[in-house]
Amino acid sequence: MNSSKSCIKLAIASGKGGTGKTLLSTNLAALIAESQNVLLVDLDVEEPNDSIFFQGKLKAVLPQHKMIPEWDSEKCTLCGLCAKVCNFGAVVDLGTSISITPPLCHNCYACSELCPVDALPMVESHMGDINLFDNGKLTLLEGRLNTNEEHSVPLIEKVHKEVEKNYSHIKYQIFDSPPGTSCPVVAATSKCHYVILVTEPTPFGLNDLVMAVEMLKVYDKPMGVIINRDGAGNEKIEEFCEKEGVDMLGKIPYDMEIARAYSRGELLLGNGSYKAIISNIFNAIEKLHL
Amino acid sequence: MKKIKEIVVLSGKGGTGKTSVAASFALIAGKDAIIADCDVDAANMHLVLKPNFAHSQVYCGGDVAVLNQDSCTLCGKCKEVCRFGAVDFSNGRYTIKDLDCEGCGYCSHVCPSGAITMVERKSGDLFISHIKNGSQMVHAKLSPGAENSGKLVAQVKTNAGRIAGEVGCEYVIADGAPGIGCPVASSLSGASLAVMVTEPTKSALHDLKRVLTVAKRFNVRPLCIINKYNINSDQTAVIKEFIEKEGITHLADIPFDSSFVKAMGQAKSIIEVDSKMKALLEETWGKVKEIAQTV
Known part of the structure; x- marks a missing residue:
């Protein structure tokens, strides 16, 4: 991997949409920010949601262009x-x-x-923006694709470049990635040291997890799994992870109060028992010695 | 013959219940609809509708450059022009990194010795199946990490439309992808109606607004279902106010309860485990059909 590594780049991904990538990314970043600087990067540029969960100030809008022929x-x-x-x-x-x-x-x-x-001649064409939010120890970089654009990969790559250029001093970097298993996910995760896949214990969650693991194996990415809505089903996610040699990093319980907090755009850390769940996940990540 | 009506189910945000709604519509419509699973990079409809994979074909989404070492003169032009970093030079020879090759063919045009040829790259499989309700379904599996899923979506839809024409059925029900990118644009292209499945979360409303602009660009009329409406009644009210202001037809509010969890756990449609839900979705599909006759 990266031999001169000063930072730890963690991608939060999933095959299936709506399994809890944003829930985990925002809460994990906020937890880390309680003790040290952290960078949260929203690479779900088609539908970026991380900024909903922070009241931080929008410090800068960096317009992003791609080159097209005229x-x-x-x-x-x-x-x-x-x-x-x-x-x-x-x-x-x-x-x-x-x-x-x-x-x-x-x-x-x-x-x-x-x-x-x-x-x-190739001319600049505005494809989206990188929005920079300042939230104390937490810096949020949000990629936001214009809705008349169909290809998210060029913007995802621009966001990665911005991170490399200006933020390599921040140790923990969390990349909230797009759903699916096609090229945008590859672009989002390929520069990361480790990928955390968020899944749910249903046949749908398992089906898409299998595809996501298959994709990451093509790229030789080390990865771990978080089971969200644990208790809502009985799919054999853990058995699958063990068989595939994928780390089990923790579980977030099936709990309507978590769903309600998320629906209001609120973090979970105000509640002691929820905070403990996120802390346990962070401890499991630290134990990986990335 | 009547024009085939294509109903695409979208949401912007993932996990709001697109597949649950699309699969319910499919089972209710029975032989009146051909099903198209357009979420080709995380396809799930097959888990509910149990297709038999009767017919399969290889899908090629694009090309990949292949370099013949014997004709290579080591001039390095290919590496110079490649914008994707797909040409590698090591140990005194040039090689193409398959995974990085975009398939543009620029290198093949500038190679003075004709050492680079472009060949079709397999990027998935397309299936045409019979499903448990007696109808047919077109579905696909994109290769891991592959590009151009929009083109695969277009092929899924073309096949679904063709079969609908052949068997004389009036509807194609398409389960779409999350987001606003090329698979979503491709599923909206030529569609009659877009059923937007949303949920009362701030994220879902934000994402709904973005996918609505895409539907507008393709001139497809949106309709709206609020799923899990009871998890946050304040946010449900906010969504209702928004869609009313936008003049979007509100089709139904679907409650979240334990039967959802049960259906998911058994990979069944919600209408197969709950009779009240069945009645609600039958009524909703009825409304969709009625509106489809007017577009």
Whole structure:
């Protein structure tokens, strides 16, 4: 792994949505912030929710851009090469003009740089923002994708870069990741040292956990599991984790009061017994000696 | 023949009950609907509807660059142009890192010796199945970490629409993905109606607002179900006020109770374990059908 590691990057992920990633990320970060600086990074850029749980001040909005080609009709000789080289259908030769569909563009620069007359310069296109919230010892960086964008990976990568550039001095860094098992999750988790998968003890939770574990194994990521809503079912999550050699890091009980606190946008740490649950999880993470 | 109506179930936030609602609609609609599981990177409908995986086909979402070492002249142009860091140079030779390759083909165009070819990459499987209610379902499994799930969603929907046309059924019910990204955009493209399943949490309302802007962009009329409405009645009131202000049809309030937990535990639809819930969802599906006739 990272030999010159000054920080511990923990990704909080899950296959299935709504299992408690945000619940765990926000509470874990708030718990750590009671004793030391902590960075919470919301990488669920399609639907970022972490900021709902903190009253911290919005200190900065950093606009994020991606590069997309822009057609220069005066320079263009309509040779059609750009459309031929675009493998994503983003550049189409209409005969008398060139049409560009930005959501389909993968920002590979092929059309732009292979154009013999420089008629497709790459220009900045605003895709979203990184919002910086200051909350005492807790710093929250939130990636927020514009709702007319369909690809979250470029923004997720920009957020990672921002963290590397300006926040590597903070020891504990928690990355609240998007649901699913496709490219956004890979982009979110690949730079982290360890992935915590939050699941629930139902056939649905187990099904999606199996897929998430399969995905992370492709990338050789060390990982552990938290069972949320423990007691609401009897799926054999623990058996699966043992079989796969995945660490069991703790459980959050099935409790309507936890659900209600979450629904109001509140943290759990005001209640002693809930705080103990989060503390136990943090202790289990510390014992991993990452 | 009547135009096939495609009803897509979405939420923005994950875990609000999309699959529970979509599976209930599927069982109620029976042979009137073909089911499309469009949450291809965390598919769950198969757990409830028990498909038989009768027909499967390989899904290729894009290309991957393959470098032939024998023709490589070590000029390094491929590494120069790759924006994805997918070309590696070590031990005196260039190699393509499969997992990082975006499949754009730029390297293959600049290689002077034609050593790089683009080949289709398998990124999942698509299935067409018979399900327990006698109807059919189209579903898929994306390969772990794969790209372009929007394209797979489009294929799932195309197949579902084709089958609906062939067997003469009027509806396609599509269970969508969370978020607002390419699989969601793809499931909204060409849909007749979007049933938004939300819950009374601050997060869910925030996420609902964002997915509604996507539905608007695709010109798909949204309808709304508030699931687990009884976990926070104040927040339920806030959501109701919001959807009323937006002029969104409020279809139903679904309560959260122990039968939900029971149904989840048995991988059953909520309507299979609770008769009151069955009546509520039958009424809701009736409303959806009625509105679908007007769009």
